[in-house]
Amino acid sequence: MTSASAPLDTRASRRALREAQEIREKPNPSPAYVPTPTTSRVHMAIRWALALLFAAGAAAAVAFEHAIRTMEAAISAELLPLIFATGTKAATSSGSPAIAFEGDGHWYALRITAECAIAFYVxxxxxxxxxxxxxxxxxxxxxxxxxxxxxxxxxxxxxxRLGWLAYAFSFQSREVFDWVHIVGGTILMAVSMAATLLFYVLFIVHKPKKK
Structure with missing residues (x-):
């Protein structure tokens, strides 16, 4: 009995040694990250600071909407020659920022009023x-x-929208311009705002798939 059980004990011992060695060689999984109270407080402090910054930015966009309209006029003055205008420059008309441009052989000035400003959307x-x-x-x-x-x-x-208005102003009738200004432009920006909000919500709630 002694001589028969010895090989069995030897094989069992070898198997146990191999299993122990395999366990030692396996990399230890990194523990899941658990934020400490200090880390959580710092994270929330950063979010509060950014929230105040964006709230101030929203108030500044409304308070300085005239300056933002001036910036929009300057941007449009650079873009319109790429579309149809043969000459452009940023200007003012009746105290409002405007885009002066040449189209259809004549010079026009398109005022950017507060209703057309991007500041309120931003x-x-x-x-x-x-x-x-x-x-x-x-x-x-x-x-x-x-x-x-x-x-x-x-x-x-x-x-x-501003480019569409400028084109209608220089090449279309007054009735077409009024429609573009009142109806077409309003629909364009309403749809744009709705699409932006939809994208915004879907983007922040989307959870990437784990591999």
């Missing part, structure tokens, strides 16, 4: 971001990314 996006920054459930990076993309998109679409 202020709305900034205000929404300021509110959502106070809710930790929304990732900080995605909030900031959605804000930047939404703001740039709205500015670009407002430039499309």
């Amino acid at each position: 202020a709305a996006i900034f205000a929404l971001t300021a509110i959502l920054l106070l809710l930790p459930r929304f990732p900080l990076a995605r909030l900031l990314g959605a804000t930047v993309i939404g703001m740039v998109g709205l500015i670009a679409l407002n430039q499309v």
